[in-house]
Amino acid sequence: MSKSSFFDMAARTPRDTVTQRTPRAPMKRIIELDGIVKTYGATTVLNNVSLRVDEGQVVALIGPSGAGKSTLLRVVNQLERQQGGILTVDGESFDGRDPAAKLAGLRARVGMVFQSFNLWQHLSVLGNVTAGPRAVLGLSRDEAAQRALALLDRVGMREHADKYPSQLSGGQQQRVAIARALAMEPRVMLFDEATSALDPALVGEVLNVMTQLASERMTMLVVTHEMRFARQVADRIVFMAGGEILEQAPPEQFFTAPSHPLAQAFVATAHS
Amino acid sequence: MDFAVIWNYLPYLLSGGLVTLKVAGLTLVFGAALGLVVAFMRLSRFTAVSRLAWLFVWFVRGTPLLLQVFAIYYWLPSAGILLPAFVAGVTALSIHAAAYFSDIFRAAIIAVPGGQIEAAQAVGMRPWQIMWRITLPLSARPALPPFIGESINIVKGSSLVSVISVQELMFTSQSIYSSTYRMAEVLGTAGLIYLVITTALTLLQGWLEKRLSYYTVR
Numbered sequence: 001m002s003k004s005s006f007f008d009m010a011a012r013t014p015r016d017t018v019t020q021r022t023p024r025a026p027m028k029r030i031i032e033l034d035g036i037v038k039t040y041g042a043t044t045v046l047n048n049v050s051l052r053v054d055e056g057q058v059v060a061l062i063g064p065s066g067a068g069k070s071t072l073l074r075v076v077n078q079l080e081r082q083q084g085g086i087l088t089v090d091g092e093s094f095d096g097r098d099p100a101a102k103l104a105g106l107r108a109r110v111g112m113v114f115q116s117f118n119l120w121q122h123l124s125v126l127g128n129v130t131a132g133p134r135a136v137l138g139l140s141r142d143e144a145a146q147r148a149l150a151l152l153d154r155v156g157m158r159e160h161a162d163k164y165p166s167q168l169s170g171g172q173q174q175r176v177a178i179a180r181a182l183a184m185e186p187r188v189m190l191f192d193e194a195t196s197a198l199d200p201a202l203v204g205e206v207l208n209v210m211t212q213l214a215s216e217r218m219t220m221l222v223v224t225h226e227m228r229f230a231r232q233v234a235d236r237i238v239f240m241a242g243g244e245i246l247e248q249a250p251p252e253q254f255f256t257a258p259s260h261p262l263a264q265a266f267v268a269t270a271h272s
Numbered sequence: 273m274d275f276a277v278i279w280n281y282l283p284y285l286l287s288g289g290l291v292t293l294k295v296a297g298l299t300l301v302f303g304a305a306l307g308l309v310v311a312f313m314r315l316s317r318f319t320a321v322s323r324l325a326w327l328f329v330w331f332v333r334g335t336p337l338l339l340q341v342f343a344i345y346y347w348l349p350s351a352g353i354l355l356p357a358f359v360a361g362v363t364a365l366s367i368h369a370a371a372y373f374s375d376i377f378r379a380a381i382i383a384v385p386g387g388q389i390e391a392a393q394a395v396g397m398r399p400w401q402i403m404w405r406i407t408l409p410l411s412a413r414p415a416l417p418p419f420i421g422e423s424i425n426i427v428k429g430s431s432l433v434s435v436i437s438v439q440e441l442m443f444t445s446q447s448i449y450s451s452t453y454r455m456a457e458v459l460g461t462a463g464l465i466y467l468v469i470t471t472a473l474t475l476l477q478g479w480l481e482k483r484l485s486y487y488t489v490r
Binding site for chain 2: 077079100101104105106107108109110111112114116118119120121122131132135136164165166177180181184
């Protein structure tokens, strides 16, 4: 997949047509962060952050580095546990002190894609996508393989099913990582700078898959530096700086008329 | 030197070699299993457990293997535990090997990149699932060279159980040369037999390294 095909794709699924296509039932809240505080020693990384994401929404988290975007994302699947505040996912609440079994249950329903892919190096592509469903969901080898091959097909990696991660390009690895997360049939997908570690030429193929996922109304929380992607695919932009959410707005409004001074400065630099 | 004399005693030497193989093989199995347990204990988040494992390694690694062999064979009976020489020898060697294996395993486990484990957490695997499905398989390759190195040490160290009259290769050699006075020939042959066993382990390492080279950990 070339970069141009992604832009064709993005042009075909702008967010306004997506919204038209889906006559939405009353919004169902799926992620709610309420007064989240996260500190490392004396450093406050998240300072009383509250955020609400409804089912089927695509929310882009943007802002300068060190803003706390990735930490916020990692609180949602409790890879980071907050010191204060409550996380609620799909009706279940987490206070940062929950037992491991409860966290495993949460993570099975929340898919995550990492900046550095983190494919398991000792497993084939197929092994990477089947491991979670087999270990966590109790699927048989055949059931898991069937599900995995269908997903690998969707991300264009089926013909590489028997290869090992070290034999793949970064973009291919990241598409496998997306399939691996989807194989758990998650309620929510988290993307932590999924394209930041990629060669510019490989960014498009990953954004393409993410765009397709968004058009299928997957609930997505996306930390990204790809402003064009955020503008075209997200339903809402959440701008963070210094561990706080400073502004939330629909993309067009945010990118044309941001209200917070820091957001204005950020948009101005991003456009230059 | 007259190696012709060896032909008469070769069957005895070979059967001694077989006992050496048995002692070393059993030590490898029990030592590795115990070593893995000790490694898990060292990595435990419960301080008492981790300290206990540290003490074990400190003590076992800090005292001579020969002393440990004697202790288990001669001192345990006074505590009412009477072990046949073979069992006592394998026990002492296994405990000794476990101390070394535990650190080999611990180092390899620690070296698994955090992202590999985080990815497993992120799909909802439980800690023991992550250990068996992700961490241990990924530890295998970095652990392999020091593991084989320690296995070779076990083969050679098994000669120490000759002091409690386990009839392995070294014990057999000693009894042959003390009656024939063909020390050079007998020990030379014994050395060759040891070399054959350790060479097999070295070749095994090469073969396994190749087999495990399909992945690279970054």
